[in-house]
Amino acid sequence: MMTNGQIQQFKQFSTFPSLGEFNQAVKKWMHTYGESFTKGEKVALIRLTRYCVKVVGVANVKIGTILKVIHEEFGGHGISRSTFKRMIAKAKGIGMIKVIELKRNSGGQSSNLYVFQPYPTDPSEVSKKISAQASPQTTSKQVKSSNVSSSQSIELPNREQMNHHKAKENIKTNPQEKEITKRKKSADHTYTSDAVPSSFKHLAKSFFDCSETIEELWKMVRISAYQHSFEKDPQIMLQVATESFKQTVRAMKKKTIRKPIAYFYGVITKKFDEYYVSQIAEMTVSEKADHLSPSIQNVHWLYA
Structure with a gap:
């Protein structure tokens, strides 16, 4: 585990030659996966990118610091720590961010190092990630459907159940409501x-x-x-x-x-x-x- 220090010492982790290319990469990531993030998670992500200027694409900041700044920026309407962590988990899942754990010189875990990654140039890589995100939902549906036995009989509705809408039509409506x-x-x-x-x-x-x-x-x-x-x-x-x-x-x-x-x-x-x-x-x-x-x-x- 690496030790914490000045942000300049992490230049080796930067994958972007310029701030402009970093900006374009983030824009492409959000264009493809933006719908996967909630509004609160997007706010957290945008705030995190603002700490990626000194060393392009690399941020070393405490979660508490980001939450405090967002809280002040939006007049007391901030986001929770769990929202920030969900954002990081989603960004890691699609390959947008790599998280490196750091430790203090005196021992103990320090704030993490967040390293943004370039947008993949191979379209097939993007398709694989999108498919990977969708696969858990498909699997859960398959499991649910497999629990239904094919031998189970389906009970047909009786006449009263089929004609329930006619009974509702017979209910008189107040003339004023009409x-x-x-x-x-x-x-x-x-x-x-x-x-x-x-x-x-x-x-x-x-x-x-x-x-x-x-x-x-x-x-x-x-x-x-x-x-x-x-x-x-x-x-x-x-x-x-x-x-x-x-x-x-x-x-x-x-x-x-x-x-x-x-x-x-x-x-x-x-x-x-x-x-x-x-x-x-x-x-x-x-x-x-x-x-x-x-x-x-x-x-x-x-x-x-």
Whole structure:
């Protein structure tokens, strides 16, 4: 076990020639495996990368230090130690990070050394890791299904069970409840919440003249923007939402889309990904952070 010391003594473990290449590697890792991490785990990972500047891709920091900084940064809303450890376990599992245990000069275990790894150049390696992550779930399903004996007979439902829905239909509904339901269904775009930008409401009403649907569409925009840290950029949110909605409408005219809102969410998530990558790609380490949107300044690891 190695002894703890100044971070410069661990230069031999760095696998990146520059901070730019480290940035690109982390971006590729998260593009492929980002969905495997929760929001809290992503916050922990981003904070850890900010300690990888002096020796590119290598961090030697106490877990308690990271938790304290996150707690202060988010106004008392931090993450737990277990969340940080889960993030490390996931990152190790996909090959993104190697953890080296260190000891104090006086004896006893010290803070770990976290060494980030380059993104694999061989696509087959990525496929193997993705398959390895999915295999435990498949195995558990197979075990559950194997516990069911093929000789067991299946009991068919009786007539009363099959007709239970007819009994529910016979239950009388309060006339007042019927009227409220009718009003809710017939509420057009004029009943849309003020939280939805007027320009998006006017665009959406041409195809979905229903306040509930329009609000649900904008809810998808807010969720995706929050996941990509654009929730504080209303101009970007509106621009991406408009482009995504138009693309969804074009798709609806060409083919049958059973779930338009889900399709819209998929489009807008992809566009936020592209928008984020395009902004980061235009930046270099020497450029000032104020060229980026405020939300990206808060999360991007280059501006630690």
